[in-house]
Amino acid sequence: MMNKANFFICMLLLASRGLALADSKADSKPNIIVIMADDLGYGDLACYGSTTHLTPNIDKLAKQGIQFMDFHSNGVVCSPTRASLLTGKYPQTTGISGVITAKDHRDVGLDLKELLISELLKKQDYRTGIVGKWHLGYDTTYSPVNQGFDIFRGFTSGNVDYLTHYDQENYFDWWLNTEKMDEKGYSTDLITHHSLDFIRENKDHPFFLYVAHEAPHGPYQIRDSRPERTGDPSYKPEPISDKKKVYGEMIRIMDEGIGKIIESLEQHGLAENTLVLFLSDNGANQTGSNSPYKGYKGQVWEGGHRIPAIAYWKGVIQSQMSQELLLTMDIYPTLAALTNTKIPKEVKLEGRDFSSVLRGKTNIFKPRPVFWAYSNAAAIREGKWKLVRVKNQYQLFDLSIDPSEKNNLFDKFPKESKKLSEQLATWEKEKSAIPMKS
Template structure:
């Protein structure tokens, strides 16, 4: 049955009326989603880093649940964000690769896709995004047309933290659907707007809960600290100055610590506004750390790889009074699971067949196990399937005779001991399931980025 726009409006009005009268108990939570860019599995002190100090994210972990088996849907930026926004495998959206500044300025995530912001907006939420979008350069694909009421930030893969110029030499700082630059270090600006949004959208003022999405730039290149000079200028994506190699590690760690500091400002604002008990806060990364400078802990490989280092990432969820503090979840989770989770926590229904992701609500609030399922990853001719503790890596799936490797992640998290010769039947079955999935998610899809 298709609901008319008028009927939908009446439903939302009834919801808002009930919300404004009874805010506080059993009401939909405010939702804050913070996504780091290229942050590795070993780059928070709560995940074992000895050199990087992240006290605010550590505190968030102590107050909530830390995930040891959380995966970005893709091993690079745009695919993960497409899956995050739609709740389904990115292949279904046509965004399997990076939407680049050089080659994809006219395409983006289809407006026919329903995003988590659009779903939450229908459930009565105010929605804001401040930071990195990376799902379309043209203003036609702006977050403003994908369910968000407010947007300040950049639409590309990365920008100069100081000059806000992208890799192709274009100024990339937007106020809504208009390019309008302002002074400031990107990480600080994201926090400034986040703090302002929380204060302006307090449910006591608006009668509505809010969804605040803060996709960070850090610690993605260019490697720049707060006090550094610009490395790009308008008209050229080439660096106008280079960072000395021996300075990169120090600046890189500073970038992560600065991000943690600004996240602390967000947490402090939530507390000062009296919103702690009814605000769900999620932190995760869009993929693993880049090779050569990042730290993925014990995991094999790095960003852009289907080995664990490319996609197993740190993730924390806090919801005081609802999620038991100081817990750790070993459930296998992907970015696409957040959309149905938010919808269900907001009081909506998770329609069968609409999502590839699953709601984590009962797992988070009641500690219940997630349903058994196989999970899949594919990028640039390589793919993987996860089935319980088993992971099959298929290299060269676009070739006639792909190389297949089997790992027991329960005993071999670093993926060093290939067991494919020992379990040929398991390999055959898992590869067949991977092939079936690949065919199913690509059927009828026009790819805009591969």
């Protein structure tokens, strides 16, 4: 019979073996899947407090991985955040400071001189794919396949009709690489379907898959909805009787698809060598929920940019909640670190590598100033302090005791107000010299 001393020695050996196994997995060449929801609010998932939306698959990822509580999008609208994800920089640095609209920006796109994470990983012999929403250039000059992705299936605009795939200006917008492809189906289901195909086709090779969901961005449609756009400008869609109910079902269908992606990783024996990151591109509009935070999409209040974000890696990432202040642009240097990929000296990233957080370390970063700007508003956050400027009116908040930004402390803390105001002004002056790239 084993005595207590021998028992504890065995337990220590097993624990050490487990840690060594986790480290070996984390040090190998992992597959990477980044799943980005569109306009999903902080309060739209059950794991973040929603009592109206059922999201069992995303909740499971949060429970078994890292649930980030202080993660932020770089933009408060679609295109800027996507530029930050792929470049590791502030969107203003890339020249994508606002929405690349279907109406007015059809010749505008992400500068081809930028070294995207897809291009960086492709040089490391990764297979790269994007399925879903691009929104970083309509012209095929800016196609994802010209910027490091081996394959692109999806749409280039801010949103398409989920059933007919026409964009806001009634352009048909569904692509296979640089060719339009008339593919029938509900866009969320198609995004899931093609994601599963990509995983299956590349299961024997390191891969980077960017799953850019349209849901739950409008138009608000589910599988049996009628089209809202047909290509005919005179077409009149039927009004939606219960927009919030449809919105919830759109989230449920996306969650269903994410469950299939995780199931596919298990089936192919890839779960223990695949990092899955889930996040939103910005806060929700008023159809969704950013509870308990103030503001909506398009605003620099917390509700406009504090987003749900989850990291899952079976057998490597331990279940935890993280309070680290992180942004979308931090994903680029993190993926480079995890894949042992050297970033060229001429590429000046502005994001922060948080791979150590994925390995279980906490409270490792010194506070840094981070910024948001859109339209006539801007904000800076450093540590617990956040300064917001809207129409030249300044407000200061202590987020450690007032995360909902209710109590303006601008006059009560003049030293902090002055410091942050000056930092914000310096940053805006620097970024204002960078025009929208075209």
